[in-house]
Structures are given as structure tokens and as C-alpha cells.
Amino acid sequence: MSGHNKWSTIKRKKGALDSKRSKIFSRIIKEINIAVKEGGPDPDGNPKLRLAIANAKGANMPKDNVQRAINKASDKDASTYSEVTYEGYAPNGIAIFIECATDNVQRTVSNIRSYFNKHGGNLGTNGSLSFIFDRKGIFRLPKGNINTEEFEMEVIDAGAEDIDYEEDTIVITTSFENFGSMQKKLEEMKIDVESAELQRIPKTTTALDKDSSEKVLRLVDVFEDDDDVQNVFHNLELTDELMEEL
Numbered sequence: 001m002s003g004h005n006k007w008s009t010i011k012r013k014k015g016a017l018d019s020k021r022s023k024i025f026s027r028i029i030k031e032i033n034i035a036v037k038e039g040g041p042d043p044d045g046n047p048k049l050r051l052a053i054a055n056a057k058g059a060n061m062p063k064d065n066v067q068r069a070i071n072k073a074s075d076k077d078a079s080t081y082s083e084v085t086y087e088g089y090a091p092n093g094i095a096i097f098i099e100c101a102t103d104n105v106q107r108t109v110s111n112i113r114s115y116f117n118k119h120g121g122n123l124g125t126n127g128s129l130s131f132i133f134d135r136k137g138i139f140r141l142p143k144g145n146i147n148t149e150e151f152e153m154e155v156i157d158a159g160a161e162d163i164d165y166e167e168d169t170i171v172i173t174t175s176f177e178n179f180g181s182m183q184k185k186l187e188e189m190k191i192d193v194e195s196a197e198l199q200r201i202p203k204t205t206t207a208l209d210k211d212s213s214e215k216v217l218r219l220v221d222v223f224e225d226d227d228d229v230q231n232v233f234h235n236l237e238l239t240d241e242l243m244e245e246l
Contacts, residue, residue: 021059027230028056029069030081030101036073037080051183051196058140058194079103086112088123090216092208095132095235096121097200102228111226119219132235133200136161137179139172139186140194146170151189158185169194202235213242 031052039046043053049070056066072078081101086109090096102108113123143165151170152163159178164171174182179198186193208216216236223232 023224024059025061025065026227027101028052028059028061029065030230031055032066032069033073033078034081034083034101036070041070041074047180047183050187054193055195055197057192084108085126086123087126087129088112088116089121090116090219090234090236091120092206092212092216094206094208094216095129095202096220096223097129097133097233098223098229099200099231099233100228101230104228108226108228111228112223115219115222115226119215119222121219132204133202133233135176135198136201137172137174137176137182137196138199139174139182139196141170141172141186141191142194143168143170146191154189155182155185158182197231199231200233202233205235205237207237207239210242 032049035046035049035052039048041049043050053066081103082105084100084102084105086098086100088096088098098112100108100112115121116123148165152160155163155172158181159174160172160182161175161178162171162173164173172182176198179196183196186196213236216234220232220234223229
């Protein structure tokens with residue numbers, strides 16, 4: 001398994017263990033809001049909304065909740081969210097990239113800066129970590145009865161860079177540029193997607209001892225608990241041994 005997919009899998013399992021279902025739903029609702037504001041409430045003509053709905057389905061979000069979110073976002077008086085990112089360093093030089101969706105940028109940046117300062121890190125300038133992370137498309141789909149040989153030929157033509165087979169899941173990695181074409185290809189193949197998202201994958205990772213790693217992951221948890229935060233990415237090396245110790 002390639003390094004970034006291993007990192008992605010650990011991150012996903014950690015999220016499941018944390019049982020942050022309400023946080024996941026909140027994130028998807030914001031994705032729906034942004035998609036509707038940008039492209040309207042009809043998923044047939046709005047690929048971004050189709051993607052958000054697919055992610056909602058993969059997270060077992062009730063259909064009624066999804067429709068309510070679409071209806072609410074269609075209201076001209078509904079909150080409008082801005083997508084903003086922040087970059088900085090945790091203790092011991094671990095890079096952290098934070099994606100937010102907020103209706104109050106001033107509040108969000110104040111909170112993010114405060115979290116860094118209180119935990120021995122520092123907020124950097126946008127673009128300062130661009131050399132550390134690659135932006136990749138990560139698609140997770142149920143293995144089901146897929147004919148792997150035919151499937152691989154189709155998705156490679158659509159831009160798959162990597163295909164990993166886990167227990168009952170297939171993970172496809174694409175470049176940022178091929179994310180949309182892969183989404184379209186999987187729709188054409190009528191394959192249900194458990195989740196599809198753009199992730200910041202570290203080009204290299206940094207290993208720390210257990211105590212230092214705990215400090216970094218504690219800061220990551222603080223960021224993830226903020227309602228304005230959608231995703232947190234870092235380049236801390238999460239070895240199997242470290243995960244067992246933690």
C-alpha cells in the first residue's frame with residue numbers, strides 16, 4: 001500500500017474511532033450549502049452537489065437531512081460559507097494544513113491562531129507549505145462484485161494514479177486535475193462511491209517519539225473539534241507501532 005493511502009486509511013479509522021458522526025454531518029451540510037450557492041439545487045446539473053450527496057450517502061446521512069440541507073441552502077437568506085485555508089507548524093516542525101468553511105472569517109482565523117499559540121505551534125502564511133503537500137483526489141468505493149481487470153482499465157484511462165484494495169474497499173488516487181474526470185467516469189460506470197474528496201497528501205513524513213507525537217495529535221484534535229474546520233492534514237509519520245502505543 002502506498003504511503004499516502006496508508007496515511008489516509010489511518011486518518012479514516014481514527015475518525016471512526018472518535019465517533020464524530022455529528023461533525024461529519026455538519027461538514028457535509030456545509031459542502032451542500034457551498035455547492036448549492038455555487039451551482040443551484042439541481043444535482044443533475046451540479047457536479048459539486050452530486051459529490052456532496054454521494055459523500056452524504058457514504059456517511060449514512062439520512063435522505064431527509066440531505067434534502068433539508070439543499071432546501072435551506074436554496075433560501076436566499078441562508079448563511080453563505082467561505083472556503084478558507086490556513087497553514088502552520090505544530091511543535092517539532094510538523095506541518096499542518098487546515099481547510100475551513102466559515103460564515104465569519106475573522107472568528108475563524110482568530111481561533112486557528114489561538115490554537116497554534118496555546119499548543120506550541122505557529123500560524124504561517126498561505127502557500128508556505130505548498131512544497132510539503134500534494135493535492136490528490138481520493139475515492140473510496142465498495143469492492144462488491146467488481147471485475148477488477150476491466151475496472152482497472154477504465155479508471156486508469158480516467159486518470160487513476162494508484163489503486164489499492166483493502167478488506168472490502170477500493171481506494172483510487174488521482175491527481176488534482178483528474179478529480180472531476182474520475183468522478184464523471186465512476187458515475188458513468190454506475191459505481192456507488194463511499195467518499196470522494198481532495199486531500200493534502202504529504203510528500204514525506206516526519207517521525208517523532210510517542211510523547212511528541214501525542215502533542216501534535218492533541219493539537220490536530222483541537223482543530224478538528226472547531227465547527228469551522230472541515231479537514232486537517234499533517235505530515236507526522238503514523239507508524240503501526242505508534243498507533244498501537246497511542
